[in-house]
Amino acid sequence: MKKILLFLIIFSSVFLTSCFDSKEVDNMVYVVAIGTDKEETGQYIYTFQYALPLNISKGSSGDGEPLQCETVKDTNIYSAIDNMSRIISKEITLSHLKLIAFSQDIAFDGLEKFKPEILSDVEILPSACVVITKGTAEDYLKNVSSPLELNPAKYYNFAFDEKNSPFIEAFYLKNFFEKSDYVLPLVYAEDKKADTDGGIMFKDHKQISCLTAEEIPYLKLLSGTLNNFTIDLTGQGFSAVVTQQKKPFIKVDKDNLNVYITLYLTKEIHGNPPNDADNMINNKIRNKCLNIIRKAQSQEADILNIKAAFRPHFLTLDQFESFNFYQKYPEIYFDIKVRS
Amino acid sequence: MTLKSKEAVAVAINLICAKTFLMVPVYFKRLTESGSLITVLYVFTLAAVFLLIYLLSGKIKIPKFLYPIIAILMVLVCSINLFEYSTTVSALFFRTTPLFIIFLFFTLAMIIGAYSNIGKLNLFFVPVIYITVFLMLLFTFSDGNYYYLFPVLGKGFDAVFSDGFFMLSSLFEVIILFFIPDMLEDKKDVKKVTAYTLIFSFIIYLIITAGCLITVHTDLPENCFSPLFLILRQIKIGTYFQHPDTAFLIIYFLSAFLYLSGILYFASHILSKTWRKLSKKMLIIPFGLLILILGVNGENLMPATSYLNKALWIVPFIFPIFARRSFK
Numbered sequence: 109m110k111k112i113l114l115f116l117i118i119f120s121s122v123f124l125t126s127c128f129d130s131k132e133v134d135n136m137v138y139v140v141a142i143g144t145d146k147e148e149t150g151q152y153i154y155t156f157q158y159a160l161p162l163n164i165s166k167g168s169s170g171d172g173e174p175l176q177c178e179t180v181k182d183t184n185i186y187s188a189i190d191n192m193s194r195i196i197s198k199e200i201t202l203s204h205l206k207l208i209a210f211s212q213d214i215a216f217d218g219l220e221k222f223k224p225e226i227l228s229d230v231e232i233l234p235s236a237c238v239v240i241t242k243g244t245a246e247d248y249l250k251n252v253s254s255p256l257e258l259n260p261a262k263y264y265n266f267a268f269d270e271k272n273s274p275f276i277e278a279f280y281l282k283n284f285f286e287k288s289d290y291v292l293p294l295v296y297a298e299d300k301k302a303d304t305d306g307g308i309m310f311k312d313h314k315q316i317s318c319l320t321a322e323e324i325p326y327l328k329l330l331s332g333t334l335n336n337f338t339i340d341l342t343g344q345g346f347s348a349v350v351t352q353q354k355k356p357f358i359k360v361d362k363d364n365l366n367v368y369i370t371l372y373l374t375k376e377i378h379g380n381p382p383n384d385a386d387n388m389i390n391n392k393i394r395n396k397c398l399n400i401i402r403k404a405q406s407q408e409a410d411i412l413n414i415k416a417a418f419r420p421h422f423l424t425l426d427q428f429e430s431f432n433f434y435q436k437y438p439e440i441y442f443d444i445k446v447r448s
Numbered sequence: 449m450t451l452k453s454k455e456a457v458a459v460a461i462n463l464i465c466a467k468t469f470l471m472v473p474v475y476f477k478r479l480t481e482s483g484s485l486i487t488v489l490y491v492f493t494l495a496a497v498f499l500l501i502y503l504l505s506g507k508i509k510i511p512k513f514l515y516p517i518i519a520i521l522m523v524l525v526c527s528i529n530l531f532e533y534s535t536t537v538s539a540l541f542f543r544t545t546p547l548f549i550i551f552l553f554f555t556l557a558m559i560i561g562a563y564s565n566i567g568k569l570n571l572f573f574v575p576v577i578y579i580t581v582f583l584m585l586l587f588t589f590s591d592g593n594y595y596y597l598f599p600v601l602g603k604g605f606d607a608v609f610s611d612g613f614f615m616l617s618s619l620f621e622v623i624i625l626f627f628i629p630d631m632l633e634d635k636k637d638v639k640k641v642t643a644y645t646l647i648f649s650f651i652i653y654l655i656i657t658a659g660c661l662i663t664v665h666t667d668l669p670e671n672c673f674s675p676l677f678l679i680l681r682q683i684k685i686g687t688y689f690q691h692p693d694t695a696f697l698i699i700y701f702l703s704a705f706l707y708l709s710g711i712l713y714f715a716s717h718i719l720s721k722t723w724r725k726l727s728k729k730m731l732i733i734p735f736g737l738l739i740l741i742l743g744v745n746g747e748n749l750m751p752a753t754s755y756l757n758k759a760l761w762i763v764p765f766i767f768p769i770f771a772r773r774s775f776k
Contacts (some may be wrong), residue, residue: 235684282682286593286664329600424604425481432463 133161137198140175141252142260143245144222146214147181154188155179155246156200157207159261173258177250184226198242202231206264208281209295213308215308215315223284225314234282237268240308240315242296251297255353267302268293274325274337278306289409290382291319311409318398326396330370330412330414339389346379348389358414362421365436367414369397370445390446394435397444405438414440453637455567458574458629460645461708463621465578465652466707469700470532472618473675474659476653479612480602488657492650495765499642510626514767515722518623521763522715526708527739528753530554530745533704536673540761541697543555545721549742554708559736561709562716570706577699578652581676584692585659586597587683596651616761623764631717654674674700712736 123293143155156178178195182188189200208226210219219238226232241248256263270278279292291307307324309317319327328334332355339348353372358368371393377385404411422428459605461716480486510518534550542550561569625645629638656676663679677700683692716731742749 115557122553413593416593419595420483421596422599424599424601426604428599 135198136201137192137196138204138261139200139202140204140264141209141249142185142202143209143211144185144203144214145211145244145246146217151167151183152179152188152214153179153181153244153246154192155249156187156188156192157249157252158196159199159204160258166220166241173253175343177246177251179246185222196308202229203233203426204261205232205236206261207268209241209248210238210263211241211245212308212315215310218312218314219310220313226281226284232281234280236281237281237293238263238281239268239293239295242305248295248297248302249347252302253297253300253301255291263398265398270328270333271335273304274328274334275306275321277327277331278309279322286321287413289404289413291398291411291413294318309404309407309409309411310441311407316407316409317403319403323396323400326393327400327411328352329373329393329402330356330369330397339393341385341388341394342379344382344385346377346381346385348378348385349376350374350389350393351376358417360414360417360421362431364420365440366443367417367440370448371397386448393446394444395405398442401442408434408437410434410437450633451567451631452571452633453641455571456632457644457648459566460624460628460641461575461648461652462570462577462706463624463705463710463714464619464645464649465617465682466703467529467621467652468656469674469676469703470529470536471673471675472724473653473657475615475618475760476657477660477664477675478736479615480608482661483600483602483608486600486602486608487626488650488654492646492653495616496576496646499625505761511766512722512760515718518763519715519719521620522711522718523735523741524749524752524756525760526715527742528746528749528756529704529744530558530708530739531749533708534743535746537697537704539581539673540645540677541693548744550560551740554704555736555740555743556703557705558708558712558739559732562707562712562736564709565711566706570710573702577703580695580699581680584653584683584693584695585655586679588659588663588679591682596662597658614758614761616765617757617759620764621711621762623767624710626764627714627717627718641761661754687719706740712739713749 125314137158138154138161139158141157143157145153145155147153155177156179157175159323159387160174160176178192180188180191180195182191189202193200197437210222214222266272268276268278270276276293277291279290283290289311291309294305296303296305304321304322307319308315310320325334325337329350329352332352334350334352336349336351339350339438341347351374353374356372357370359370373393375386377389377390401412410433414437417426418431418433423432475601475648530551534547534554538545538547538550603611628641629635632638632641659679660675663682664675677693677696680692680696712732712735713728716728716735717733718724719735720728
């Protein structure tokens with residue numbers, strides 16, 4: 109036992125304290141965001157946004173920006189990283205990467221090509237966010253700024269935390285594993301002000317449609333990621349703060365192709381509500397949610413992963429595959445119940 | 449050296465389950481694509497049925513002329529796993545470190561472990577390893593999609609039982625259960641040790657394979673070295689615990705260390721039983737070096753590995769049936 113303890117001490121002192129195989133922080137460049145734009149020649153324009161630790165440590169008294177961007181033209185992300193290392197003469201690390209932005213041109217062509225590239229790098233955390241930019245990703249990264257948070261990595265954490273805002277349906281890198289149909293946030297930045305503008309709907313990793321900013325909270329309700337949001341019914345003299353209690357319950361009737369979704373919400377009504385205020389809110393939620401589902405059905409995009417809910421109704425995979433979900437998906441009747 | 453019943457259970461569990469840190473859960477996943485339960489049930493039912501025969505028929509004595517064959521097989525399996533452990537660690541954590549240094553490091557750990565009291569070591573570290581894994585999996589299960597455990601029969605009985613038959617080879621280490629009784633302090637505990645080992649191993653395989661199914665839904669990337677690492681990387685607890693990689697490195701190293709030293713210990717123990725002049729301690733260093741040499745040439749062993757994967761199931765499941773039985 110003593111030998112083992114001695115061995116563990118030696119092991120930890122050699123390997124875990126970074127005496128061996130060490131990397132100096134000063135010699136590294138911490139990339140916090142990568143933007144990808146398409147170029148006419150078939151190459152891609154990669155924009156690397158990296159942190160300037162000295163400017164961050166100076167705080168608000170410092171004159172310099174906490175972030176800097178460099179742009180490289182290349183065919184894939186790895187050779188782009190090599191080129192970047194050459195330009196800025198330091199080793200690039202992606203372990204603090206928080207944001208991966210693609211321009212809409214690339215979204216139309218499809219993100220499938222980039223999936224193995226970004227998923228295979230063990231440095232990139234699966235919690236990095238993926239977004240689509242209005243305009244070029246380069247412009248977005250150059251214009252994005254964080255007046256309330258000097259640490260850029262923290263800024264992206266807050267900005268794209270799905271619990272913080274009802275208007276962002278965050279999509280993390282890890283979601284690429286499970287989904288080919290999804291909605292990515294559409295972001296833009298002008299005059300050093302960054303914002304989101306709804307979402308882009310994808311089928312088989314290709315852009316097919318858009319969702320407005322107003323539709324996003326309802327999409328989040330359906331996917332069970334909403335914290336709370338305010339439904340404005342000022343025309344009727346009241347508004348309501350809706351809080352999602354738990355993830356929706358999905359019940360499938362395979363034979364009749366019916367899907368019943370139950371949403372669990374609590375409502376806090378403000379103003380002068382009429383007697384049937386509760387029904388009015390429920391109807392609004394139901395209609396908005398059904399509109400999103402119909403939009404997705406018309407494009408055959410299974411953004412709510414309803415296909416998975418059908419799996420328990422089959423004994424074997426062969427039976428499940430022969431059911432041919434995508435052929436039947438547009439015909440599925442959805443019913444939404446709201447429970448308070 | 450004798451083992452107390454708890455120590456024996458810990459040693460056996462680690463030897464059987466250590467491969468959950470390598471690619472075995474992925475093989476299970478690919479076998480069924482869903483229905484983790486059927487795969488693990490299938491594998492362990494066969495193991496349990498055979499061990500039941502063993503327990504009912506009394507103590508099976510494996511003829512001594514088979515001991516060297518088993519020891520050599522153990523060395524071979526150990527060197528293949530040394531190669532896998534070292535390449536995985538190299539690819540995931542120490543990419544700039546020369547691979548040979550990692551091999552050397554694991555070999556050193558293996559030899560020191562084999563000279564130590566493996567019973568106490570396993571009893572102390574095995575619960576730590578698997579409790580940590582389970583706790584980490586708990587955080588990923590909340591984001592998982594349970595529908596991916598279905599359809600419950602996966603690719604169907606035929607596919608699972610025909611294709612999955614050779615997968616029993618990955619449970620080659622079950623053979624340890626035939627050698628542990630000799631080392632037990634209290635021989636009456638044999639049945640208890642066997643039962644506990646099988647139950648706990650079953651639970652560990654079930655939970656890790658289920659985690660693999662519900663968290664990583666589509667097929668894993670080609671460069672995936674350890675599905676457990678891939679699953680655990682998805683943990684994000686607040687802003688401050690974003691890199692669970694370090695915790696994984698420690699439990700991965702501990703598991704590899706206990707597995708390699710355990711196999712080396714048993715290979716030496718089994719061979720030392722053949723000739724009285726050979727002592728277990730004499731054999732550990734030569735076997736360790738042999739494992740290092742074979743492990744370093746792991747890529748050349750790959751053709752042999754594919755044959756071993758198809759044939760190794762014979763050893764734990766069929767082999768002892770032909771062995772001489774001595775009824776008391």
